[in-house]
Each structure stands twice: as C-alpha cells, then as structure tokens.
Amino acid sequence: EQIEKGGYEHFMLKEIYEQPSAIVDTYRGRMLVDKGMVRMAGMDDNIERFVNAKRILIVACGTSWHAGLVAEYIFEDFARVPVEVEYASEFRYRNPIIDENDVVIAISQSGETADTMAAIKLAKSKGAFVFGVCNVVGSSISRETHAGAYTHAGPEIGVASTKAFTTQITVLSLMALKLAKAKGNMSNTDFHYHLQELDLIPGKIKKALEANEHIKEVAKKYMNAANFLYLGRGFNFPVALEGALKLKEISYIHAEGYPAAEMKHGPIALIDENMPVVVIATKKGHYEKVVSNIQEIKSREARIIGIVTEGDTDVRSMSDYVIEVPDTVEAFTPLLTTIPLQLLSYHIAVMLGKNVDQPRNLAKSVTVE
Numbered sequence: 001e002q003i004e005k006g007g008y009e010h011f012m013l014k015e016i017y018e019q020p021s022a023i024v025d026t027y028r029g030r031m032l033v034d035k036g037m038v039r040m041a042g043m044d045d046n047i048e049r050f051v052n053a054k055r056i057l058i059v060a061c062g063t064s065w066h067a068g069l070v071a072e073y074i075f076e077d078f079a080r081v082p083v084e085v086e087y088a089s090e091f092r093y094r095n096p097i098i099d100e101n102d103v104v105i106a107i108s109q110s111g112e113t114a115d116t117m118a119a120i121k122l123a124k125s126k127g128a129f130v131f132g133v134c135n136v137v138g139s140s141i142s143r144e145t146h147a148g149a150y151t152h153a154g155p156e157i158g159v160a161s162t163k164a165f166t167t168q169i170t171v172l173s174l175m176a177l178k179l180a181k182a183k184g185n186m187s188n189t190d191f192h193y194h195l196q197e198l199d200l201i202p203g204k205i206k207k208a209l210e211a212n213e214h215i216k217e218v219a220k221k222y223m224n225a226a227n228f229l230y231l232g233r234g235f236n237f238p239v240a241l242e243g244a245l246k247l248k249e250i251s252y253i254h255a256e257g258y259p260a261a262e263m264k265h266g267p268i269a270l271i272d273e274n275m276p277v278v279v280i281a282t283k284k285g286h287y288e289k290v291v292s293n294i295q296e297i298k299s300r301e302a303r304i305i306g307i308v309t310e311g312d313t314d315v316r317s318m319s320d321y322v323i324e325v326p327d328t329v330e331a332f333t334p335l336l337t338t339i340p341l342q343l344l345s346y347h348i349a350v351m352l353g354k355n356v357d358q359p360r361n362l363a364k365s366v367t368v369e
C-alpha cells in the first residue's frame with residue numbers, strides 16, 4: 001500500500017496532487033488546440049442527437065452531481081441549451097417528463113452507483129439518448145449507456161472524490177465547447193481561446209497546489225470549529241457545495257454550502273464569531289456582488305477565508321485569511337477554486353486524526369439504493 005501511495009501519506013493527498021496530470025490525460029487526443037477542434041468519439045458519432053436536443057438532463061449523485069451542476073452553467077453559457085441537473089435518486093422516483101428529444105448525461109466515477117444506474121434505465125425506457133461520463137473503464141454504467149466518454153483520471157482510491165471531480169468537469173467542458181461549436185453558438189476565436197485556456201489549467205492547478213503550507217495554517221486555526229459555511233456564486237456555487245461535502249465526509253464537521261446571495265434569506269442567522277465562512281470570490285462574474293456579501297457577513301463577526309484570484313486586494317482587506325488561485329476564464333474557475341477546498345478539508349481531517357481515505361459509514365461506490 002505504501003508503494004501505491006507513491007510517497008504520500010494518504011491516497012486522497014496523492015489524488016489531489018495527481019490532478020494536473022489527470023486532466024492532461026483527460027483531454028489528451030481530444031482537445032486539438034492547434035487544429036482548433038474537440039474530438040470525442042461518443043459525441044462525434046451522435047452529434048445530431050446533441051444538436052437537436054431540446055434539453056440536456058444530467059443525473060448523478062454526490063460529487064458527480066456537483067460536477068453536473070458546474071456543467072449546467074457551462075453548457076447553458078457556451079451551447080445555449082437548457083440544462084437540468086437531478087439527483088439520480090430523486091429522478092428515478094418522481095415520474096419525470098422525458099422523451100426522445102432529451103439527451104441525458106449520467107456522471108459517475110465508479111460507474112456502479114445503483115441510483116444512477118436506475119435513472120439511466122428509466123431515461124432509456126422513455127426514449128432518451130443517454131451518454132455516460134465514467135472513470136472506471138468497462139463499468140456497469142459505461143456499458144448501460146448508449147455512448148460516453150471516460151474521464152481517464154486513473155484509479156481513485158480515497159473515498160472522498162477529488163481528481164474524479166476535476167476530470168469530470170474537464171470532459172463536460174469539452175463536450176459543451178464541442179456542442180457550442182456544432183450549434184454555431186460560439187465564434188471560432190472564442191472557441192479557440194477557451195481551448196487554450198483549458199490547456200493552461202494543469203499548470204495553474206500546480207500553482208494552486210503551492211498554497212499547501214499556507215492552507216495547513218488555515219486548517220490549524222479552524223480545525224476545532226463545530227460548523228463551517230461555504231459560499232460561492234454562479235459557476236462557483238457548486239464548488240461551495242463540493243467544499244462543504246469534502247469537509248463533512250472526512251472530518252465529520254458540519255458544513256453547509258450555499259449560494260452567497262441566499263445567505264440573507266436564512267443562514268445569516270447562524271453567523272457569529274465562531275463561524276468560519278469560506279467564500280469563493282475570484283475576480284470574475286459576480287465579484288462585486290460577492291464582495292458585498294462578504295461585507296454583510298463580516299459585520300456579523302464571522303471568520304472569513306477568501307478564495308481569491310492572485311493579486312486580489314479587496315477581499316484580502318476584509319478576510320482573516322485568503323488563499324490565492326491563478327486567473328482563468330470564468331467557466332474554468334471551478335477547476336482551480338476547488339483545489340484549496342480539497343486541501344483544507346484534507347488537512348483538517350488529518351489534524352483531527354480521522355481516517356481520511358476510509359471515513360466512517362461511507363463506501364467508495366454506493367451499489368445499494
């Protein structure tokens with residue numbers, strides 16, 4: 001096992017550090033930056049189904065569902081197609097309205113999740129075209145779907161999903177770009193620019209990982225908090241959910257993810273000087289709005305950990321700690337902002353002496369209802 005961990009203390013840490021190369025493995029051979037094209041057999045062979053889809057429905061569970069939420073923002077922004085994201089476990093039990101004009105994307109690291117499998121079978125029975133995004137080659141879900149794309153992240157052993165999440169977002173981004181191009185929703189210049197930006201992401205993740213020692217300090221400071229709040233907006237709202245899930249899973253600290261602007265509709269009542277609030281506030285999209293959300297929380301004495309773009313000064317001046325990530329196009333910021341959140345939950349769990357790779361009550365793949 002020590003050899004398999006490749007010198008890292010835990011599989012989770014190894015997998016966090018593998019993300020730059022895992023993402024290269026995901027887009028290698030698919031993203032042809034020089035030629036300005038995305039090649040993906042499962043989509044190329046069925047491009048009409050995608051182009052004519054009235055709607056894309058994404059079904060998944062847990063972290064894969066969070067990747068689906070990020071994809072909702074990306075598909076709608078790039079390809080201008082309505083997207084709905086469903087928990088597979090809810091979808092299967094609510095007599096959903098779905099037909100042959102729908103494309104269903106099922107996301108699953110393991111490819112064995114029982115609820116996702118049941119949702120796929122239901123969607124197929126209603127005539128929808130079902131596309132799988134799985135990591136495990138030859139898994140049940142990859143065999144049950146009409147077509148699909150593997151994430152090629154390599155084995156993920158830690159129960160807390162890390163590299164599966166970022167590689168799922170990578171595949172889904174490539175799919176959204178491809179569809180945008182096929183539908184004529186994105187100019188060639190813009191398309192090319194996004195390919196180039198995606199190509200830079202692995203290097204930028206490496207940069208984000210350099211904050212590890214600083215993140216350890218933040219972990220040490222807040223490891224004894226009873227509750228954490230994670231806030232984000234737009235593309236980074238799902239990242240807030242994912243950050244909170246990571247902390248819950250491995251440290252057993254109660255954490256909630258919330259869209260930053262929803263705070264004032266309830267959760268703000270929870271805030272006092274004992275509540276660490278992790279706010280994703282990159283210099284894109286809703287930056288000004290997030291800054292004013294931070295002001296609201298600050299005035300309630302919360303401890304603020306800002307996830308910011310390199311060189312940021314506004315959020316820094318309001319935060320107890322900031323963790324920087326490199327700049328990129330808004331749609332790809334989740335690939336960077338998620339890195340410090342993975343490391344933060346990892347270090348807190350290690351400091352609390354928890355079993356990081358095999359947390360209590362959890363299995364790597366949930367093959368029962």
Ligand code: AGP
Nearest residue numbers: 062063064108109110113160161
């Ligand atoms: C993530 O950290 C989890 N352990 C869990 O939520 C997981 O993402 C979920 O069970 C879905 O698994 P899958 O991707 O293998 O279908």
